[in-house]
Amino acid sequence: MPSLAQMNGSLHIHNFYIGKLKAKQEQLFESGPELAMLLDNVAANAEVLTHDIADMECDD
Template sequence: MPSLAQMSGSLHIHQFYIDKLKANQERLLGSDPELAQLLDNVAAVLSEHAVALAEDIAEMESSEED
């Protein structure tokens, strides 16, 4: 199982790419709506994974406090 530091780093990377995808999606919305929709879908999948990862991190942090 990955360490808490590795999971936190992964969450940070997820958030970085989610932000980049959303910025590019907004930029492409007028010129290429299909690509913009694809980027939005990818960002949504990464966001779901980031939420699950954040929950796992919270669980690990609470178990370390016990």
Template sequence: MPSLAQMTGSLHIHNFYIGKLKAKQEQLFESDPELAQLLDNVAEVLSEHAVALTDEIAEMESDD
């Protein structure tokens, strides 16, 4: 099982890439809507995983 520090680091990485994907999606919305939609879908999957990580981190912190 990953440590709390590893999970927190993973959450920060997820949030970084979610931001990057959303920014690129906004740039491409007019010129390439299909790619923009794909980027939005990937960001959504990462967001769902980030929520799960947040819940796991909160659970680990409450156990301490």
């Protein structure tokens, strides 16, 4: 299992790219639904990481 620091780093990277993609969301929906689905998948993964990090912090 990854460490808390690794998970926080991964979450930071996810959030960085989510922010960039959300800024271009209008273009994503126009250019193809598969890109919009990719954004949804990345955002969902970041949400799971957020919950996992919170659980790990509570355990410590």
